[in-house]
Amino acid sequence: MVTTQEVNLPLDRLREAFVTALGLPEGYDVTGLEYRSIVEWDSLAHLTLVTTIEMTFDVMFDTTDVLGLSSFSACVEILKRHGVTFDG
Amino acid sequence: MIPDLATEPDSPALVDSAGGEVWSYGRLGAAIRVAADLLGRPRKSLVFCLCRNDPATVIAYLAAVEAGHSVMLLDSAVREDVLTDLLARYSPELVLASADPKAGASAIADCGYRTQELRTGGIGWARSEAGGGTLHPDLGVLLPTSGTTGSPKFVRLATSAVSSNARSIATALAIVASDRAVSSLPLHYSYGLSVLNSHLAIGACVVLTDRGPLEQPFWDVVRGHRCTSFAGVPYSYQLLERIGFDRFDLPDLRTMTQAGGKLDDTRVERFHRLMASRGGRFFVMYGQTEATARIAILPADFLPRKLGSAGRAIPGGRLEIEVQGVATDRAAVTGEIVYTGPNVMMGYATGRADLARGDELGGRLHTGDLGYLDEDGCLYISGRTKRISKVSGYRVDLDEVEARLAPNGPTAVVGTDETIVAFCEYGDEDSLGRLRIELSRALSLHYQVIQLRRVDALPRMPSGKVNYAALEALVR
Known part of the structure; x- marks a missing residue:
């Protein structure tokens, strides 16, 4: 059985933030994504993505964070610096 | 030739930020001549150039023009279906790319093109039975009217229009040989191309990068290669604000230009102040691909006095306002903005047959934008007549x-x-x-x-x- 807690794991929330902000089909595998590796993740979408992630995790990204958000995995590292924990 | 090859042969023309390689004017000129020889054909041909911001693209573009061909500049990331459609409509004799275009390669092969050894630092495809359809002798460059929609409508530019606009821009912006512009915009976009052309036209340098302002490596390039000039559309300046550009330490950056739509007055004033405080200049500009790129430039020292203006006509050009078919350069009359100058396009094209046509505008462009001039000839844009x-x-x-x-x-x-x-x-x-x-x-x-x-x-x-x-x- 899927519990509320499981679907709200930080990694799932981050995946969902990527899918929503970039306008990708539901269930799209975003974990390997890099900036500009797909047409949907362009400079226009990037700021939307930043804002969506900031709101999802209630954090504020500084210049280094915004410029460093070059891939999904880089984003995980940035969020860790902001105190978000990703288990497993 | 567009680059000023009278420039001191040792001065840098291009820097490839990827490997830090420097192309001096001497080396660039030689590479263009070699490539132009290789691209030589008995008949004037149509060349598709799939653009990236790298030296091989610049050489392919300049060599094709030098060889007397007509060059259509396209995004190397062009969608496969769009490229297939363009190949069918325009039937180019040659397709050039600086590197393997991911989706494009199969579209090109499917249309019967075979890889050709070109030794120009890129990849070429040719099709023996391609072409047919005469090209007008003046036709030099074809630019997309829309960066995104995959529309087959292109602007036909004479080589003389491209060179003339490059020199006018260099004069209006007072570009000097020691300037180094970072290629912050794509080359298939008229504004991005104009940054390249205007710098090469007077012996200055362009630092080529495929990175954008939202990536740390872009700023490493700007700082590391001591770039003096940055070009951006309104959205670029929104991005710069979001990433805290005002705190960036970029002592060599002295010129920022803005075109591609209206930047709100608040931001214009903010960036003007910022650049002025650093001893630099911020230029608001106006243009259309239909005029190669640039129509008007607002001298930096006209700010903040002329805040809201899109600038004065570039050297060699004239602005008028047309009301009910009658053009005037009187101040404070609102109507359609009409521009006359040597950089106006020959006309549009939607297929190969259009490329035989000559100049249809006589150097006079109805911009489809509405506005008025003030008593100093500064243009203020108030809207559009076209649905764009x-x-x-x-x-x-x-x-x-x-x-x-x-x-x-x-x-x-x-x-x-x-x-x-x-x-x-x-x-x-x-x-x-x-x-x-x-x-x-x-x-x-x-x-x-x-x-x-x-x-x-x-x-x-x-x-x-x-x-x-x-x-x-x-x-x-």
């Missing part, structure tokens, strides 16, 4: 979007500089949501700047035509 939106700097033809949606049912599309809104007499939340995603893909625009609104009936005029004014009122 510039969403975040991307030019979107609203009638084209409408035609795309029309098969689904009655649709009317209006737009602002922030958003495109389609009013639809069909669909529910689900189906319109899917159409919205499809449309955002087709236009390569973020879905959040596109809205599809369900209406029972589109407002219409007594004539039965859609009442766009009423719809625009709903959007504002």
